[in-house]
Amino acid sequence: MLRMIGMRLLGMILVLLAVSALVFALGALIPGDLTSVIVGQEGATEEQFAEVRRKLGLDKPLFLQYFYWLLNVLQGDFGTSPITGRTVTADLLQQIPVSLELALLTLVVSTLIGLPAGVVAAVHANKRLDVLIRMSLLFTFSVPIFVIGILLLLVGSRWAPDLFRVSYTRWVDDPVMHIRSMAMPLLTIAFPITAMTMQMTRSSVLEVLHNPYIVTARAVGVREKRIQYLHALRNALPPIVTFIGFQLGILLGGLIVIEQIFSLPGLGRGMLEAINTRDYPMVTATTLVFAAAFVFINALVDMLYPLLDPRQRGR
16 A cells, blocks of 8 residues: 555656646747746847846756756745736735635535436436436536536626626635625536536446346345445445546636636636736746646545555555
8 A cells, every 4th residue: 555655656746747847848948938028029139138038047058947947846936927026836825725616616516416416317227317317417518618607697697696796705805705706606617517427427336236246235135225325336436536536637727717707816817817928937837736736636536546445455
């Protein structure tokens, strides 16, 4: 077990190093660099460009730039934004809680609804109840997220003003307003994730229900609910947990549309603004945060497997 954890951590570190090198190289090689943002394109002399490059260390070879940048990152310093003048770390510390809260709430809501709905659909496979559950949830999955968000904005502004909020409010400033500002974004993203969770749970449980030990449990008189939610669901959990972990990683980096529609100051919206303003330090740092979150979550899911499936504990 300890050996497996050590190997997972080592693999995670190597992947993050590779991603950081790739992201830094792409940021340094794309047309136009940080000096063009700071100095400007019109009226600037070559001497001004050279002086700024020297101060920023951009006159050094690329591998040395990456090495010094990596040393600073390991100390929590991602540099300073030339657009806002603030440190990138400070901006990330404000954006990460917003995206993380929305992603975690989405997973909680989608799991609480999608997991039991998937079990019920699997137990009543190809029957009327199964078809009804699948059609109602998969219909929401077929509608693009930005369409759901815009429709909820229209409905909220007219018929649910108590839930409709134009701007984001932090929890520490006003808990009630914070809940109101997060309600519609949560509903928008939770619908499709719930549908996918339900479908994944249905497929996994349906496969387990045909195993011999389920037939034996029924033969000896075990209650049907116990079979469904203890024996069947427990053995169907590994692929479901993998899917949920994968969705959390995707959500952290895929909330750009939702955060833009509902004006949430999260990582996705910050990334979009940084790209539009050519804020290279912010783009590089945010991309690295996305990659780190995805790699960490997947490594955590891998380490949970032995707890979910005792057969893997000896591997």
